[in-house]
Amino acid sequence: MNAPTEPTRKLRVATTSLAGCFGCHMSFLDIDERLFDLLPLIEFDRTPLTDIKHCGPCDIGIVEGGICNAENVHVLREFRANCKVLIAIGACAVTGGLPAQRNHLDLADCLQEVYVTEVSLSKGGIPNDPELPLPLDKVHPIHEVVKVDYFIPGCPPSADAIWKFLTDLIAGRTPKLGHGLISYD
Amino acid sequence: MSDTQTFLLDGEEIPFAPGQTVIQAALAAGHYIPHLCYHPEFKPHGSCKVCTVKVGNRTAASCTLPAQAGLEVESASDEMNDLRRTLVQMLFAEGNHFCPSCEKSGNCALQALGYDLGVMTAGFRHLFPDRPVDASHPDLLLDFNRCILCELCVRASCEVDGKCVFALSGRGIDKHLIVNAPSGRLEDTDVALTDKAVQVCPVGVILKKRVGFAQPIGARRYDASPISAQALADAPRAPAGDGRCAACEEAEEK
Ligand code: SF4
Ligand code: SF4
Ligand code: FES
Numbered sequence: 043m044n045a046p047t048e049p050t051r052k053l054r055v056a057t058t059s060l061a062g063c064f065g066c067h068m069s070f071l072d073i074d075e076r077l078f079d080l081l082p083l084i085e086f087d088r089t090p091l092t093d094i095k096h097c098g099p100c101d102i103g104i105v106e107g108g109i110c111n112a113e114n115v116h117v118l119r120e121f122r123a124n125c126k127v128l129i130a131i132g133a134c135a136v137t138g139g140l141p142a143q144r145n146h147l148d149l150a151d152c153l154q155e156v157y158v159t160e161v162s163l164s165k166g167g168i169p170n171d172p173e174l175p176l177p178l179d180k181v182h183p184i185h186e187v188v189k190v191d192y193f194i195p196g197c198p199p200s201a202d203a204i205w206k207f208l209t210d211l212i213a214g215r216t217p218k219l220g221h222g223l224i225s226y227d
Numbered sequence: 228m229s230d231t232q233t234f235l236l237d238g239e240e241i242p243f244a245p246g247q248t249v250i251q252a253a254l255a256a257g258h259y260i261p262h263l264c265y266h267p268e269f270k271p272h273g274s275c276k277v278c279t280v281k282v283g284n285r286t287a288a289s290c291t292l293p294a295q296a297g298l299e300v301e302s303a304s305d306e307m308n309d310l311r312r313t314l315v316q317m318l319f320a321e322g323n324h325f326c327p328s329c330e331k332s333g334n335c336a337l338q339a340l341g342y343d344l345g346v347m348t349a350g351f352r353h354l355f356p357d358r359p360v361d362a363s364h365p366d367l368l369l370d371f372n373r374c375i376l377c378e379l380c381v382r383a384s385c386e387v388d389g390k391c392v393f394a395l396s397g398r399g400i401d402k403h404l405i406v407n408a409p410s411g412r413l414e415d416t417d418v419a420l421t422d423k424a425v426q427v428c429p430v431g432v433i434l435k436k437r438v439g440f441a442q443p444i445g446a447r448r449y450d451a452s453p454i455s456a457q458a459l460a461d462a463p464r465a466p467a468g469d470g471r472c473a474a475c476e477e478a479e480e481k
Contacts, residue, residue, distance in 0.1 A: 130348070133325075133326070133327055136347070136348050136349075137319075137324075137325070137348075137349065137353065138353060138355070139325070139327070140325070140327070140328075142325075142353070142355065143325060145355040146323075146355060146356070146357035146358075180355065182353075183348075183349075183353060185348060185350070186352055186353075190348075192347070193347035193348040194347070195347055195348070197326070197327035218345070219345075219347075221342065221343075221452070221453045222450075224342045224345065224347070225342070226324075226326035226327075226332070226338055226341065226342075227326040227327040227329070227332045227333075227444065
């Protein structure tokens with residue numbers, strides 16, 4: 043797989059991790075030396091790698107993780123408002139993933155169990171610092187909150203899948219993963 | 228040779244034996260038509276509609292459509308595959324399919340079908356139903372979260388095992404798999420590990436305990452080749468049972 047040829051202008055890319063584990067970002071970095079092929083083509087806006095706090099106008103937004111709290115919703119909306127193409131990456135962004143495994147439970151029961159009842163976990167009651175974003179009663183995949191243009195499933199998607207997807211997209215092809223690269227686990 | 232009857236599948240001639248369905252003839256000839264509830268050893272159930280093909284201006288489930296000479300069947304078209312994709316997406320949105328923690332991953336027909344059709348998202352709003360598992364049996368686990376209501380376990384338990392351990396209950400979106408015991412629990416049935424019903428589930432509902440990931444992810448059935456390349460595995464073969472069990476026949480007659 044060759045990297046696409048250099049465009050006249052670098053594509054501006056933003057990434058974020060919402061209710062995710064950063065595994066998808068790690069998998070992105072796992073493209074290893076192919077990052078050198080990618081860097082002449084793109085520049086980063088807000089990402090955990092640049093520490094830019096807010097997303098500006100971008101060509102591509104990549105969102106890891108689902109929506110589990112109020113802050114996730116704000117960040118996701120900011121991405122949608124600023125990114126021409128929005129990509130959901132990983133099982134959590136695409137399906138809700140692991141965090142959504144609490145969806146059949148009552149949120150208050152979860153908080154009670156973790157912060158009060160369970161002795162090995164409890165550390166002085168349910169946190170209520172105003173700095174903390176309020177949890178939502180259910181965890182949602184991001185397409186339930188904003189329009190999403192592309193989805194890359196996987197927990198996490200492999201570096202090869204991410205590479206194939208991004209190089210297709212940057213080259214102006216419809217991204218296609220195919221056998222061995224498309225994976226839900 | 229001259230009296231071999233054929234029909235056209237995506238423009239290719241497919242021979243068939245009298246009594247065969249379109250999907251049986253296609254699979255026997257090595258042509259894949261996507262399917263979920265069809266199984267070569269059981270009577271067709273016709274419920275998942277994934278095997279839908281176009282004949283003239285109409286669509287029909289190819290697992291229940293009798294092969295006829297001269298039929299012109301369209302299957303591998305964008306139109307049919309779009310329809311199948313939507314059906315698979317609905318199955319994903321309707322249950323709880325968290326593949327990363329599912330023991331069936333890599334051996335699962337629903338997942339393999341999703342991969343093959345290029346299903347990147349369930350698209351719909353996920354229902355996140357609350358379906359407690361049944362871990363009562365010492366050797367078997369039932370995870371209802373992943374049931375696609377294909378009735379293969381129901382058919383196998385009745386037609387082959389003669390036990391009718393499983394049944395579907397309810398209508399529409401409330402339809403669900405039940406265990407035929409007054410307690411509703413699997414431990415109170417005479418299900419056995421060797422039962423056909425325990426082996427046929429295409430997804431990760433009926434699972435043997437203490438097996439887990441002994442066969443590693445990456446070395447599983449659909450890792451080797453996509454489900455569409457395994458059409459011959461589902462070619463017609465002798466039926467596993469001979470119709471419904473005696474008790475069910477009797478109940479019907481009453
Ligand atoms: S049953 Fe299949 S589709 Fe569902 S979670 Fe398990 S592997 Fe995934
Ligand atoms: S448990 Fe498995 S075999 Fe039985 S109806 Fe559900 S999906 Fe089909
Ligand atoms: S395989 Fe034909 S309807 Fe399910």
